[in-house]
Amino acid sequence: MPAAPTPGSRLRLTALLAPPLLWLTLAYLGSLAILLLSAFWTTDSFTSDVVHTWNTDNFHELLTTPVYRTIALRTLSIAVAVTVVDALLALPMAFFMARVAGRRWRRPLLVAVLTPLWAGYLVKAYAWRVMLGENGVVGAALAPFGLHGPGYGTTAVVIVLAYLWLPYMILPVYAALERLPERMLEASADLGAGAWRTLRSVVLPVVRPAVLAGSVFTFSLSLGDYLTVQIVGGKTQLLGNVIASQVTLDLPMAAALSAVPVVLIVCYLAAVRRAGALDSL
């Protein structure tokens, strides 16, 4: 049983924790609160000056205009699709890195997975723009099979976002698989389970929280993205684009729109928390 804290140690602890907690409350929660508060204001339609009159017009417009619903649903489906693609790609890759490749290879492979993170975000997105274009390598590679490249659009957005956020999914899954004791796999084999049965009953339950943890990153990063879609999305617009186009013109409306991804992410986190994934974060 730990000893009761003396007054001195309590003071020191307070002094130590006060600055970060203050930062969390003021800078983080405070800015979020001000953002949501400004959603209840309006703007002068001509000068774009913010008018400080309390009303709920923005939320009313948000909920009654069909186009916002369409855009929110599109954004949500893209975020889900990116998460699913990343999970499907990360599982075999992480399994290979953690269990199949020799010890000597693990570190180089890990570095290889991480290298894309070192290059600039825009550089990567523009590289994909060139590859997915009319005369790009993707189209050229598919041409012999009589297929066309996806061109710019939602498919391209899913591909590029899945590429960008893949490391965030691989890393937690790799860590979980590496911690998986070898003897559990051996025991499963000894008990007569085949590869599929072992995967289903032993490996997947162990990595499930890791996949969910990774999905928090891929999901929330995709939900907020607006640059990739500008570069390879063709005419697609997501929530982030609408917010970006409103932010200079109608800040209160942009604030109201920003509430949508916040609500979506809070719901997602609550769902994931129920599944116990946040314990391994």
Added chain:
Amino acid sequence: MRKRKMSVWRSAAAICALLLTAAGCGSGNDDDKGGHAPDKLGKGEGKVNIIAWAGYAEDGSNDPKVDWVHPFEKKTGCQVNTKTAGTSDEMVSLMKTGQYDTVSASGDATLRLIASGDAAPVNTKLVPNYKDIFPALKQQPFNSKDGRMYGIPHGRGANLLMYRTDKVTSAPDSWRAVFDDAARYDGHVTAYDSPIYIADAALYLMSAKPSLGIKNPYALDQKQLDAAVALLKKQHQAVGEYWSDYQKEITAFKGGDSVIGTTWQVIANLTKAEKAPVKAVLPKEGATGWSDTWMVSAKAEHPNCAYKWLDWIVSPKVNAQVAEYFGEAPSNRKACAETAAPDHCAIFHAADEKYFQRVHFWTTPIKQCLDGRKDTDCTDYAQWTRAWTEVKG
């Protein structure tokens, strides 16, 4: 447990207190709208903060040969800080911070800045080069109010129709190509990504559907706006992508992802320089366009340096340099003698008022109809913004 509850309440109270303070601070209103134009200039303040379109305040960092900022600093002792803005809306919000002295505002920003009191009237007597500005650019509805100039005209240009000559075989001479005939180039049409593009559709409807009675593409009542939106929604089906970043349009035309759509002269030139087979024309219906004005902030901390910049940027030599680099018609008639390419002013129709009569310069749509109608309300820019979001779906 009780204690923890207490601290939650305490931090909630702290947040509320903070919010109230913020709300209180924000509602302070400035009554002194627009400020006053100075009667005479004093000594330079040693510094000037500028908001500019890309290419308007070059200091040699993009191309060592393109530099009119350093000579200005040397001559006047005013250190230049440039903030490049991508859209008119961004310029308006930057000016509201009060941290900038001058801005190169297009017509869809100028009126908003005048109305909000963020821009001050300009005493043109303190800008010696103002006398050589083309008369057609002075005292225009987008740069003046009640007979007072709110800035110095910088240059102008038209939004053109660009197409790839190898993919678009019959040379188009009408905006019909990107509206009613857009389906011919399914997935390869491009358009400017801004609510102001609604005016392009309205301009086309002026001649394609005269029954709508559109006289000015920036003065649309609800019925006329609905017609323009319906047309843009139809166009949307054939659009491959929208552009607002000019580099993006260059790569799209070069790669063949876009084959027809709206453009600026500078983009057409750069795309041609990249060896793409493109051509840009002014369709028979005329076009929308921009006419930029250097405005001075009502809260300018460095007004003397700002005036020196205004005079510098429209001086014949510099005006010629900017116009050539950006690809537009200069505002100073003496600039035409200073351009590196001798036919620059001819190519960009600098003195061709007939040409510019067919160009409807960007201006901010407001509730009071700009075409003089009194019997109806027109749609304002906020409605246009909402409509544009809807067009893109």
